[in-house]
Amino acid sequence: MSSIVELTHLERYTGSLAERVYQSLKAAIVQLKYQPGEALKKQDIIDQFGVSRSPVADALSRLASDGLVDIVPQSGTYVSRFSLSEIREGAFLREALELAAVERVAQTRTDEQLKQLQRNIRFQALLLEDGDFQGFHRADEDMHALIQSFTGFRRLRLLTETSWVQVNRARQLVLPTPGRAQESHREHQDIVSAIAVQDAEEARLAMRRHVRKLVAFVETLEAQHPELFTPERSPT
Amino acid sequence: MSSIVELTHLERYTGSLAERVYQSLKAAIVQLKYQPGEALKKQDIIDQFGVSRSPVADALSRLASDGLVDIVPQSGTYVSRFSLSEIREGAFLREALELAAVERVAQTRTDEQLKQLQRNIRFQALLLEDGDFQGFHRADEDMHALIQSFTGFRRLRLLTETSWVQVNRARQLVLPTPGRAQESHREHQDIVSAIAVQDAEEARLAMRRHVRKLVAFVETLEAQHPELFTPERSPT
DNA sequence: TGAAGCAAACTAACATGTTAGCACAACAGT
DNA sequence: ACTGTTGTGCTAACATGTTAGTTTGCTTCA
Numbered sequence: 001m002s003s004i005v006e007l008t009h010l011e012r013y014t015g016s017l018a019e020r021v022y023q024s025l026k027a028a029i030v031q032l033k034y035q036p037g038e039a040l041k042k043q044d045i046i047d048q049f050g051v052s053r054s055p056v057a058d059a060l061s062r063l064a065s066d067g068l069v070d071i072v073p074q075s076g077t078y079v080s081r082f083s084l085s086e087i088r089e090g091a092f093l094r095e096a097l098e099l100a101a102v103e104r105v106a107q108t109r110t111d112e113q114l115k116q117l118q119r120n121i122r123f124q125a126l127l128l129e130d131g132d133f134q135g136f137h138r139a140d141e142d143m144h145a146l147i148q149s150f151t152g153f154r155r156l157r158l159l160t161e162t163s164w165v166q167v168n169r170a171r172q173l174v175l176p177t178p179g180r181a182q183e184s185h186r187e188h189q190d191i192v193s194a195i196a197v198q199d200a201e202e203a204r205l206a207m208r209r210h211v212r213k214l215v216a217f218v219e220t221l222e223a224q225h226p227e228l229f230t231p232e233r234s235p236t
Numbered sequence: 237m238s239s240i241v242e243l244t245h246l247e248r249y250t251g252s253l254a255e256r257v258y259q260s261l262k263a264a265i266v267q268l269k270y271q272p273g274e275a276l277k278k279q280d281i282i283d284q285f286g287v288s289r290s291p292v293a294d295a296l297s298r299l300a301s302d303g304l305v306d307i308v309p310q311s312g313t314y315v316s317r318f319s320l321s322e323i324r325e326g327a328f329l330r331e332a333l334e335l336a337a338v339e340r341v342a343q344t345r346t347d348e349q350l351k352q353l354q355r356n357i358r359f360q361a362l363l364l365e366d367g368d369f370q371g372f373h374r375a376d377e378d379m380h381a382l383i384q385s386f387t388g389f390r391r392l393r394l395l396t397e398t399s400w401v402q403v404n405r406a407r408q409l410v411l412p413t414p415g416r417a418q419e420s421h422r423e424h425q426d427i428v429s430a431i432a433v434q435d436a437e438e439a440r441l442a443m444r445r446h447v448r449k450l451v452a453f454v455e456t457l458e459a460q461h462p463e464l465f466t467p468e469r470s471p472t
Numbered sequence: 473t474g475a476a477g478c479a480a481a482c483t484a485a486c487a488t489g490t491t492a493g494c495a496c497a498a499c500a501g502t
Numbered sequence: 503a504c505t506g507t508t509g510t511g512c513t514a515a516c517a518t519g520t521t522a523g524t525t526t527g528c529t530t531c532a
Contacts (some may be wrong), residue, residue, distance in 0.1 A: 473532105474531105474532090475510085475523095475530105475531090475532080476526090476532095477509090477528105477529085477530080477531095477532080478527105478528090478530090479504105479526100479527095479528085479529095479531080480525105480528095481524105481525090481526085482524085482526095482529105483513100483522100483523085483524075483525090483527075484523085484524100485520100485521080485522085485523095486520080486521075486522095486524095487516105487518100487519080487520070487521090488517100488518080488520090489517080489518075489519085489524105490511100490515100490516080490517070490518090490525085491514105491515080491517090492508105492514095492515085492516095493512105493513085493514090493515100493528105494508075494511105494513080494514100495510105495511095495512080495516105496509105496510090496511090496512095496513085497509090497510085498507105498508090498510095499507085499508080499509100499520070500503090500505105500506085500507080500508095500530105501506085501507095501526100502503105502504085502505080502508100
């Protein structure tokens with residue numbers, strides 16, 4: 001059962017070879033093209049990309065520090081299984097960072113920044129009317145990215161991304177719930193409204209309500225796909 | 237002026253060669269044995285450790301993702317200079333993570349955990365009486381580590397550490413202020429008191445007061461050591 | 473039949489050879 | 503003197519050779 005995984009061509013990305021291999025593999029893992037628990041055949045990757053072991057090894061070690069693969073010394077590299085505790089931790093970290101960001105932005109926002117957020121919100125409504133849920137999801141992510149960029153901190157976005165990546169991967173398994181997008185949009189409105197009136201505390205609360213909803217969706221997952229999860233470390 | 241930097245022997249650390257080289261270099265950079273802006277001579281490192289380029293390259297790439305060195309492609313690797321904005325970001329991130337941690341722990345703590353914290357606090361008092369400021373500093377860090385470990389999240393501690401590492405490096409330049417340790421101890425007491433009565437909001441506030449004090453010390457630094465800082469990106 | 477031992481095949485980790493881009497100094501032309 | 507050019511020596515990035523530890527599965531012996 002050595003299912004060959006179709007990897008995105010390196011030309012789609014920029015940077016060093018190692019960087020591009022990293023991007024391509026990461027996308028494949030998050031999109032569940034690799035099964036959690038599956039062994040990563042380095043030779044296959046080398047063959048598909050036409051590169052040598054060095055950039056691949058480099059990419060894998062970066063994926064390991066993201067927690068997306070587990071490197072077993074002198075043995076092999078495996079796509080990490082889901083772990084409820086890691087998913088909860090990812091959600092906790094994202095919540096911590098998003099709350100701090102929105103609190104700060106509520107206090108420091110300029111009118112121009114507020115305008116951008118409000119434009120995004122109206123755009124979301126427009127996409128919902130058209131039933132473009134994929135577009136809505138992109139606009140959703142854009143909104144979070146906007147808020148984070150308004151803090152002026154560059155690393156923040158990266159950290160949130162890597163914290164969240166586990167949850168995001170698990171989210172691929174959850175079927176979209178009818179009405180969830182509308183509900184989500186209303187929560188976005190609450191957040192931006194609080195930012196508009198510079199109420200930091202309310203912005204925090206609104207963001208917290210929003211983020212915690214996302215987590216609740218994932219919690220039900222283990223029962224449906226137990227084989228993708230690591231057993232929650234019961235002794236032997 | 238190729239000042240030879242004394243690196244800690246690899247035997248002091250555990251893990252793969254690359255891991256140990258990473259630990260040793262990181263310690264040297266944080267302790268300012270390397271001057272910010274200084275070029276890292278890979279050959280010197282190789283000679284001192286008696287290893288090959290692979291583990292050193294691996295270690296350097298990890299230091300780069302910590303923000304401790306800047307790798308310039310096809311040119312060289314340099315110990316990163318201080319940047320006020322990066323220091324502020326590090327402080328922001330640590331604050332975000334520590335606040336979330338203490339808020340959670342205030343709600344979920346067991347009596348046994350509380351006991352550990354209170355024991356730590358009394359130990360701090362004892363060290364202060366003896367005038368052992370270095371020991372106090374260690375106990376201080378232990379307390380923060382304790383709180384983080386009580387969340388049950390493993391990655392949290394690592395993230396806080398890497399967020400803070402820039403600030404910590406800068407802190408090496410700040411002379412200890414008389415009476416600061418006592419003040420710090422009182423702030424620690426406030427935090428643990430709030431945890432004792434499970435007042436999450438007060439715990440957050442106490443922790444915030446505490447963390448922000450540390451940052452204030454660093455802010456004055458650029459005037460004293462301008463050569464260690466990157467100019468705050470004024471055009472050309 | 474089952475367990476213990478052994479060897480072959482695979483892997484990550486480490487070592488080393490090669491390539492190509494950048495910086496800086498010496499030098500030539502004006 | 504000043505500018506433009508070339509070449510030398512450095513580097514990171516990439517390719518490939520080597521080593522040593524792990525897994526797997528076959529074989530052998532109780």
